[in-house]
Amino acid sequence: MSSPKVFCICIGSELLSHGINTNVHSLNASLLSAGFSVSAEITVPDKKEDIASALRWALQEAEIIVFSGGLGPTFDDITREAVAETLGKKVFFSPEIWKRISDYFLHRSIPVPESNRKQAFLIEGGEEIINLVGTAPGIFLEEDSRLLFLLPGPPVEFRPMVEKFLLPKVLNRYSDANKAVEMARYPISGVPESIVDEKSRAIRSSFEEKGVEWTILAKPHFVELWASIPSCNLAWKDEISFSLRNLFGLAFLGEGRNSLSQTLGDLLVERKLTIALAESCTGGLLGHLITEIPGSSRYFTSSCVTYSNSAKRRILKVSRSLLRKHGAVSREAALAMAKGAKKVGKADIGVAITGIAGPSAGSSDKPVGLVWIAVAMKGRDPVVREYSLGRDRTIITRRAATAAMDLVRRTLLEDTGQSI
Amino acid sequence: MSSPKVFCICIGSELLSHGINTNVHSLNASLLSAGFSVSAEITVPDKKEDIASALRWALQEAEIIVFSGGLGPTFDDITREAVAETLGKKVFFSPEIWKRISDYFLHRSIPVPESNRKQAFLIEGGEEIINLVGTAPGIFLEEDSRLLFLLPGPPVEFRPMVEKFLLPKVLNRYSDANKAVEMARYPISGVPESIVDEKSRAIRSSFEEKGVEWTILAKPHFVELWASIPSCNLAWKDEISFSLRNLFGLAFLGEGRNSLSQTLGDLLVERKLTIALAESCTGGLLGHLITEIPGSSRYFTSSCVTYSNSAKRRILKVSRSLLRKHGAVSREAALAMAKGAKKVGKADIGVAITGIAGPSAGSSDKPVGLVWIAVAMKGRDPVVREYSLGRDRTIITRRAATAAMDLVRRTLLEDTGQSI
Numbered sequence A, B: 001m002s003s004p005k006v007f008c009i010c011i012g013s014e015l016l017s018h019g020i021n022t023n024v025h026s027l028n029a030s031l032l033s034a035g036f037s038v039s040a041e042i043t044v045p046d047k048k049e050d051i052a053s054a055l056r057w058a059l060q061e062a063e064i065i066v067f068s069g070g071l072g073p074t075f076d077d078i079t080r081e082a083v084a085e086t087l088g089k090k091v092f093f094s095p096e097i098w099k100r101i102s103d104y105f106l107h108r109s110i111p112v113p114e115s116n117r118k119q120a121f122l123i124e125g126g127e128e129i130i131n132l133v134g135t136a137p138g139i140f141l142e143e144d145s146r147l148l149f150l151l152p153g154p155p156v157e158f159r160p161m162v163e164k165f166l167l168p169k170v171l172n173r174y175s176d177a178n179k180a181v182e183m184a185r186y187p188i189s190g191v192p193e194s195i196v197d198e199k200s201r202a203i204r205s206s207f208e209e210k211g212v213e214w215t216i217l218a219k220p221h222f223v224e225l226w227a228s229i230p231s232c233n234l235a236w237k238d239e240i241s242f243s244l245r246n247l248f249g250l251a252f253l254g255e256g257r258n259s260l261s262q263t264l265g266d267l268l269v270e271r272k273l274t275i276a277l278a279e280s281c282t283g284g285l286l287g288h289l290i291t292e293i294p295g296s297s298r299y300f301t302s303s304c305v306t307y308s309n310s311a312k313r314r315i316l317k318v319s320r321s322l323l324r325k326h327g328a329v330s331r332e333a334a335l336a337m338a339k340g341a342k343k344v345g346k347a348d349i350g351v352a353i354t355g356i357a358g359p360s361a362g363s364s365d366k367p368v369g370l371v372w373i374a375v376a377m378k379g380r381d382p383v384v385r386e387y388s389l390g391r392d393r394t395i396i397t398r399r400a401a402t403a404a405m406d407l408v409r410r411t412l413l414e415d416t417g418q419s420i
Helices: A013-017 A022-032 A048-061 A079-087 A095-107 A115-119 A153-173 A192-201 A201-208 A235-251 A262-271 A287-289 A309-314 A320-326 A331-344 A392-412 B013-017 B022-034 B047-062 B078-085 B095-107 B113-122 B157-172 B193-199 B202-206 B237-252 B260-271 B285-291 B310-315 B320-326 B331-344 B393-414
Strands: A006-011 A038-044 A064-068 A092-093 A119-123 A127-129 A137-141 A148-149 A180-189 A214-217 A222-230 A276-277 A300-306 A351-353 A368-378 A382-387 B006-011 B038-044 B063-067 B091-093 B121-123 B126-127 B138-143 B146-151 B181-189 B213-219 B222-230 B274-280 B300-306 B351-357 B371-379 B383-388
Touching: A006 A022, A006 A119, A013 B006, A013 B022, A022 A038, A022 A064, A022 A153, A022 A180, A022 A368, A022 B013, A038 A214, A038 B013, A038 B047, A048 A064, A048 A079, A048 B038, A048 B047, A048 B331, A064 B095, A079 A092, A079 A119, A079 A137, A079 A148, A092 A201, A095 A115, A115 A119, A119 A137, A127 A214, A137 A153, A137 B320, A148 A153, A148 B222, A153 B091, A180 A235, A180 A392, A180 B393, A192 A201, A192 A214, A201 A214, A201 A235, A214 A276, A214 B121, A222 A235, A235 A392, A262 A287, A262 A392, A276 A287, A276 A331, A287 B285, A300 A309, A300 B310, A309 A320, A309 A331, A309 B331, A320 A331, A331 A351, A331 A368, A351 A392, A351 B285, A368 A392, A382 A392, A382 B078, A382 B222, A382 B393, A392 B091, B006 B022, B006 B047, B006 B222, B006 B393, B022 B038, B022 B063, B022 B157, B022 B181, B038 B047, B047 B063, B047 B078, B078 B091, B078 B121, B078 B146, B095 B113, B113 B121, B121 B138, B121 B202, B121 B320, B146 B157, B181 B237, B181 B393, B193 B202, B193 B222, B193 B237, B202 B237, B222 B237, B237 B393, B260 B285, B274 B285, B274 B331, B285 B393, B300 B310, B300 B331, B310 B320, B310 B331, B320 B331, B331 B371, B331 B383, B351 B393, B371 B393
Parallel strands: A006 A038, A006 A064, A064 A148, A276 A300, A276 A351, B006 B038, B006 B063, B063 B146, B274 B300, B274 B351
Antiparallel strands: A038 B038, A092 A119, A127 A137, A137 A148, A180 A222, A214 A222, A300 B300, A351 A368, A368 A382, B091 B121, B126 B138, B138 B146, B181 B222, B213 B222, B351 B371, B371 B383
C-alpha cells in the first residue's frame, strides 16, 4: 500500500502576521515514525471561506487532513463550524463533553463561562478526542475514506492528541511494515552545528546509501541529528550511536536523550548528588530549566539569582574586595559564587553563571556575550571556564544555561569516563 | 476595486520538519500597509509534484502568488523548474544574469562555482528581480492577469525584493488608499479568554460595523485583542482603549504594551522601586521573565529559588515551626517568603510564589495546581492570594509567574487608580 498523503491545515490570523507554529514539526516527527510525512502545510486566517477553500483542496489531494487551532471558546474560533459547513454536516450539542468541560473549570474553582458551551458541540458522524490538558476537545471524522482530525492549537494539547489518538488511527489504517521507520535522535552538546555537520558527513553518507534519512536540528549550544531508521534494521541505531561516540566523545549525550536537563537529572539521581545554583545574567533560566523535569526536587535545592553586586555579597558571601578587584564578571567571581551557592544551598555541587547579556554594559575587555561558568564539587578541584556566547541577549542567556548544565555533566563524567 | 487575494507558497522540506519561516510575516506586514493581507500560506517540500499542486490551487484562488525559497544553486532548488513546467513554459539562459552572478563572486575574489549557472535561467515571459544581497535573482511573471513573484528564501534577500519590487507592482495594479489599516494590540491580564470575549462583544461589534477586524490571542494568564483599524480613522484606536479601560479596569494594560514584564518594569522605573523574589514551584521562571527585559538590573536585585524546605529556612529565614505548622505551600509560607525575599534582596518590594506544580506531591486539601502568591511592600500591608492554575506542570509554572507579575502591578496601581 502506498503512503497516504498528509495535509496539515493551521488556522489563525496571528500565524500569518507574527505567530510561530511548530505543530507541523511535531506532527511530521510523529508521522515519520510510521513511515509517512507531511506533504503540505496550509495556514489560513480565522475566516470561514479561507478554511473552506483550504479544506476543499486538501480533500482533492490528501488522505489524511489534520487541523490545528480554532477550537477555542471565542468568536474567532470557527474551525468546527467551517469544516461542518464545507462537508455539509450539522453540529450538535454533546452533554457528555459539556460535563467534562464544566468539571475542568470546577476543578479550578472558576464558574463555567457560558461561551465555553460552543466547545461542547460535535460534528455529526464525528468522535470526540478527549483533551487531557485544556478545555477544547478534538474531533475525529471519516469522510469518503479520508481521515480528518480537528485538533486544538496549543502544542501542549496538540501533541498528546497526535501521539495517543491520531498516530494509532493512522497506523491502523495504513500500516506498512516495510515503510515503517523509527526516528532515532542523537543529541550533541556544546559543538557548533557546522562542525557536527562536517564531522558526521561520512557516517551519514554510509547510512544514507542504505536508506536512512537524516535531519539536523540546531538549538542553542545543542545540536540533534535525527535519523529515520527502517524498523527492520533497528540494529543500525546502536551502530550509529557507537560511531558518534567515537567522533564526539562526551559531547554525544546518547541516543534518545532529548534534553540536557533530563540527562543531568538522571546522572544526579544515579550518583545521589544534590545541586545548588548561583545565577546572574541568566536571571533564573538555569533553575527553571532544571526544575522543568518532574521529580527535580530530589536533587535541586536552590538557586540564588543575584543580579546586583550587593545581593552577591549578602546572599552568596562574595567579598566586596573580590568584586572590586576583579569585577562581577570574572573567573574569581564565578568561583566564589559557585562556592557560595554550594554552601547556602547545602548541596554537593555548586554551579555559578556570571556574564554580560547586554545589550548595554559591555566594554572592550569584557564584551557583551562574555560568560564565566564555575562548578564547585565536594572532594575535588573546582572547574571554571570562559565562554563567548554571541551578541543577542536572549541567545546568550539560553546558551549560558545550556553550557552550565553541560559543564556539570562533563565534570561528573570525566572522573569515570562513563557516558550518559 | 476589491482587494486581491494573496497566496504565499514557501518551499523547503526543512520547513516541515524543524525550520521556522517568517517571510510570510514580513510579506503580510508590507501588504497591510497597502490595505491587503495574505489569505493563505502553503508550505511544501522540495518536490516538483507538491510545488505544482500548490501552484494549481493558488492559480484557482488568488490574484497574487508569492513564492519563497528554492532558487538556490543546489540540487534540491527546483522552484523555477516546477513553476515553469506547471505553467507550460520554457526556461532559458540569460547571459545578462550570468554576468551579474559572476561579478558577485569576482567582487568577493571567489571563482564562480559552475553550480550557480542554473540561477541564470529565466522563465519565458518573466522579468528578473535583481538581488542586491545574494546570488539568487527573483523572477516576476504575469499569467492570465495573475501576478507571480518567485523570491529567494533568506529573509535578508526576500524582504528587500518585497519592499522595492513587489509592493510597487501590487500597488500600481490594486492601489486603494481607503483600505490601508494599522494593527492595534490591546493586552488584558489575568482575565480568562472566554470572559474577555464575552465582555468585549458589544464594543467589538460596534467597531466591526465600521470596518474594524478583530482577533483574539490567548497566552497563559494573558489575552490580547487585536484590531485592524483603517488608517483614515486612527482616532478609533484611543476610543477603543477608553472603552476597554472602562470594561476591564486595571486588567487592561494599555494599547501597544505587549508584555507584562515590560509593563511591570516600566512601572518600577517610574516609581523608582526595586524588586526581589522568592520562588519555589516556578524554579526561576519569574526571575527569568523579569530579566528578559534589557535594563532590568535597574529594578531587579535578586531571586531566591528555594526548592527545599531547608533552603527556605536558611536563605529566606522562614521559621521551621511555620513550615511544620502550615506547610511550604500555604498563605503563611508565601507571606514569610515574600518578607524574606525583600529583606535578603534589600529591595522595596518582595514577591513570593509557592505552589504544587506536580505531577506528584498533590493531596486532596493541597491539589496539584494550588499556588500562593504574596507581595510585601514597604509602607503598606502585605497582599497574598490563592490561585488554582490547572493540572499541567509547564502551564502551572507559566501561569504562576504571569499571575505574580500581574499581582505586583495591580498592587502598585491600586493606590493611585493610575493605569499603566
